[in-house]
Amino acid sequence: MNAKYITIEREYGSGGSIIARKVTEKSGIPNYGREILEAVSKKHDISIDRIEQYEETATSSFLYSFFALARAQSGDTNLLTSEGHIFIAEQAEIREMANKGSAVFLGHCACEALKGREGVIRVYIRGSRQDKINRIVDIYGISESQAEATMKRFDKKRANYYYANTLKRWDDMRNYDIILDSSVLGIEACADVICALFEERK
Secondary structure, three states: OOOOEEEEEEOOOOOHHHHHHHHHHHHOOOEEOHHHHHHHHHHHOOOHHHHHHHHHOOOOOHHHHHHHHHHHHHOOOOOOOHHHHHHHHHHHHHHHHHOOOOEEEEOOOHHHHOOOOOOEEEEEEEOOHHHHHHHHHHHHOOOHHHHHHHHHHHHHHHHHHHHHHHOOOOOOHHHOOEEEEHHHHOHHHHHHHHHHHHHHHO
């Protein structure tokens, strides 16, 4: 299947954001990550910091997730928490961005927003513990002593948010079509693999 949309979930420090930018540089196909937050922030007059706080507190409770998904799918969002409303807003932005054409989406459960569309390929990017720590130190300026704790905190946040809004485990490889290991392949090769998925659609 040729890709029209790539959705990426990635371990913190694995280089997913860098890979998405490389794909854009090589192919001209846009990538959306923080841009999703910026669009929600502007439309709903809520700060990006506040949105990120909501994402951080997403519950991993099965009962809440089941309730929230049922409400969202029925179109009844009245009883959703603030976190639930943010998720619905993010999903709407992702679909709106996808309507513009082929794109790469980073995080924010984009695979859920685009479920049912043709040409969606779900990618998970991972990396070795040491490579991720090195990248966190070099790029984000976090001390080596704090790098692992930071990595675990962000991965837990992503896992909770993914589960809260999909009822699926973020790190279950069965939820993805392609798994890329940036420590084995390198950043450039990971970007090349993703670009190749789009090539026949140019």
